Amino acid sequence: MSPTTANRRYALETTGLGRRYGRRGWALRDCTLGIPAGRVTALVGPNGAGKTTLLHLAVGLLTPTTGQVRVGGRPLGGRAEDLARVAFVAQDKPLFRSFTVAETLRFGQVTNPRFDRELAEARLRAHRIPPDQKVGRLSGGQRTLLALTLALGKRAELLLLDEPLADLDPLARHEVLGALMSAVEEGGATVVLSSHHLTDLTETCDHLVLLARGRLQACGDFDELTAAHRILTGPAELADRLAGAPGDVVHLDRTARQTTALVRGTRHDHHPATVSREPALDELVLGYLRNPDATAIPRPGLVPAGEGEAR
Amino acid sequence: MIWFAWRQQRFQFTAAAGLLAVYTGLAVGARFDAELVTVTQLFAGYLTIGVCMFWGAPLVARDIEQGTQRLAWTQSVTRGRWLATRLGVAALGALAATAVLAGLISWVLPAGPVADPMTWYHYESHGVVPFARVLLALALGAALGALTRNTHLAMAVSVPLLGILQLGGARRLRESTGWDFWPLQWAEAGCYLGAAALLTVLTYVAVRRRV
Numbered sequence: 001m002s003p004t005t006a007n008r009r010y011a012l013e014t015t016g017l018g019r020r021y022g023r024r025g026w027a028l029r030d031c032t033l034g035i036p037a038g039r040v041t042a043l044v045g046p047n048g049a050g051k052t053t054l055l056h057l058a059v060g061l062l063t064p065t066t067g068q069v070r071v072g073g074r075p076l077g078g079r080a081e082d083l084a085r086v087a088f089v090a091q092d093k094p095l096f097r098s099f100t101v102a103e104t105l106r107f108g109q110v111t112n113p114r115f116d117r118e119l120a121e122a123r124l125r126a127h128r129i130p131p132d133q134k135v136g137r138l139s140g141g142q143r144t145l146l147a148l149t150l151a152l153g154k155r156a157e158l159l160l161l162d163e164p165l166a167d168l169d170p171l172a173r174h175e176v177l178g179a180l181m182s183a184v185e186e187g188g189a190t191v192v193l194s195s196h197h198l199t200d201l202t203e204t205c206d207h208l209v210l211l212a213r214g215r216l217q218a219c220g221d222f223d224e225l226t227a228a229h230r231i232l233t234g235p236a237e238l239a240d241r242l243a244g245a246p247g248d249v250v251h252l253d254r255t256a257r258q259t260t261a262l263v264r265g266t267r268h269d270h271h272p273a274t275v276s277r278e279p280a281l282d283e284l285v286l287g288y289l290r291n292p293d294a295t296a297i298p299r300p301g302l303v304p305a306g307e308g309e310a311r
Numbered sequence: 312m313i314w315f316a317w318r319q320q321r322f323q324f325t326a327a328a329g330l331l332a333v334y335t336g337l338a339v340g341a342r343f344d345a346e347l348v349t350v351t352q353l354f355a356g357y358l359t360i361g362v363c364m365f366w367g368a369p370l371v372a373r374d375i376e377q378g379t380q381r382l383a384w385t386q387s388v389t390r391g392r393w394l395a396t397r398l399g400v401a402a403l404g405a406l407a408a409t410a411v412l413a414g415l416i417s418w419v420l421p422a423g424p425v426a427d428p429m430t431w432y433h434y435e436s437h438g439v440v441p442f443a444r445v446l447l448a449l450a451l452g453a454a455l456g457a458l459t460r461n462t463h464l465a466m467a468v469s470v471p472l473l474g475i476l477q478l479g480g481a482r483r484l485r486e487s488t489g490w491d492f493w494p495l496q497w498a499e500a501g502c503y504l505g506a507a508a509l510l511t512v513l514t515y516v517a518v519r520r521r522v
Contacts, residue, residue, distance in 0.1 A: 084387035094378040111386035
């Protein structure tokens, strides 16, 4: 199902992307990645990993300290046409609280040449959000749905959502995800969703970008990534044998009796007591989260450097 | 786009209309009581202070405080155009309010005592100076709001600054030059407009740089 890396089209590419904030240092550093077009990508990492910085750079809210952002193969500048290509929902879902819902849509219409008012109105009707309601009186779930509707109405080629599911109850969460998925199916847009936990995203997304401490840890399709790793479970001495190849071990959990390790590559410990299996996605993510210094980058088949320019 | 700028400044337009209603009441009173003629001129400066505090200071800072600049700046409109539209709408509103006030003053003036045109309250409420001054007040409020990213701080800093500029700067210079009414009016208005333009550039730079 997943296209081969060579002919893959990227909706968003970054090369050597970095952003530094004065004395606070680098929020994102040396980030080279590609987000495949027409797919839903999960951007995962603990708080402070650089997710918001990456999204702000990709939407043009921030200018890079180093490197470059390309959307649909073209560099992202500050012109109105560039802004029209990316839609964004910020983490706190900012909306003008004194506006009504209808005025919010009018705002979308007057600030975006391609704004699809009919689509936006149909979505709000489906979510039963009354047009004459003041935004300040909406519930958290309704506000998220309105912010999402506004972003979808922009008809951009790339939709970036910063923690869209945080602070939502399970019902609202379900509705937001449903709205997002139907929009992707209808419009064929590329979506990036950030979250500090993966559980919400496993059913929705099929591509992963993992960040830790401002650096890229892993980037790839779910199945590519899991196929490129192994979980080794064996006796305690397994840990000593793995210590011989420290570069391949993402995370190692050693107790008195047993060692469990997440390793890169398909290598196997040829000891009869060791069991090797492919990790589940959440096991893989957890392993990387536990070891922020581990990185699967660069690796052939994951993010080929400079591929963006070659196309 | 103009609708959007106007919609966010609806409160300011309403408040300016309210303030003008107060001035109108004062002017109507002045037609009957000559003492109120001077009072109307004396109070004319409050429009400038009001524009600085409640129109200029929140113009950029309010959005940044509420995080809504992340919404406004990620639509298909550049920050330059966003700023130009809202500054333009605010400037038109402030100029219109100043024009109405100037009209009111010229309406009540014949009812009052004959005053030397160089008296500060006459000089500052006539000619081109009130128009240039209100634009400077707006630009000052907006620039401080964009730099401090805090409406209340911008309000608190901009008004004393405006006062120092008026009392310490303009009035003192006026007395020392000994120029006639119109040359002085044009020179002063020119300085105000130049300062307003500089402050607008500063606001633009701050808006371009910030998230």
